[in-house]
Amino acid sequence: MQQDRQVSQHERRIARRYMLELGGxxxxxxxxxxxxxxxxxxxxxxALKTALAxxxxxxxxxxxxxxxxQVQRMDEYVRRQVLETIAISAAVTAGATFTYGFLxxxxxPRLSMFTVWGVMGGSAALASLIRCKMCRQ
Known part of the structure; x- marks a missing residue:
């Protein structure tokens, strides 16, 4: 049975501040x-074109x-979970990019450096999903 969790005023204020900072x-x-x-x-x-770039x-x-x-404002447990997920996705990304470098x-064919962000985002999403499923079991 999953308990309903009410979001406190403080958590709403923090989320709103984060959205303003990140959105801005x-x-x-x-x-x-x-x-x-x-x-x-x-x-x-x-030099001017480089600066504009x-x-x-x-x-x-x-x-x-x-x-x-936002990471500083997070609860310790949530912060740990987020940072572990980032570490896992960084390791997966490093492995994938090294492997493709050898290929x-x-x-x-050479790939753009922007491809790395897709790999990192995808591996972070996958790591988060796996961790969520593991926590619920």
């Missing part, structure tokens, strides 16, 4: 992506800040 940083990231894409188009290679990373750094703050030397 994502909005800034998207805005800076647009500025970067529109401004750098047709520009000659150089990495401009969206300011929003990304704020995302890291928002996530780190590239055997003639497999």
């Amino acid at each position: 940083s994502i909005a800034l990231y998207i805005a800076l992506m647009a500025v970067s894409a529109l401004s750098a188009e047709g520009m000659q290679a150089g 990495v401009l969206p990373m300011a929003g990304f750094l704020l995302m890291i800040w928002a996530i780190a703050r 590239e030397s055997a003639g497999y």
Whole structure:
């Protein structure tokens, strides 16, 4: 039998603060992506084009800040579960990327670095699902 869990005012306030912090940083990231894409188009290679290319990373750094703050606000047990899941997904991602690196030397096509995020996100989701099922048994 599963107990109904009521969410406290404090937990709601923390969740709202996190959504504002993360949502604001994502909005800034998207805005800076647009500025970067529109401004750098047709520009000659150089320091200014390089600076414009990495401009969206300011929003990304704020995302890291928002996530780190949320992890600090988490209950110890939840924090441990989240960090263990991240560690598992990082290990799976490392194994997959090393393996594919060796396959590239055997003639497999090169993949974009953005592929790594898909592997990490997928392995984190899978690790979370497996852990949830294990906790319920």
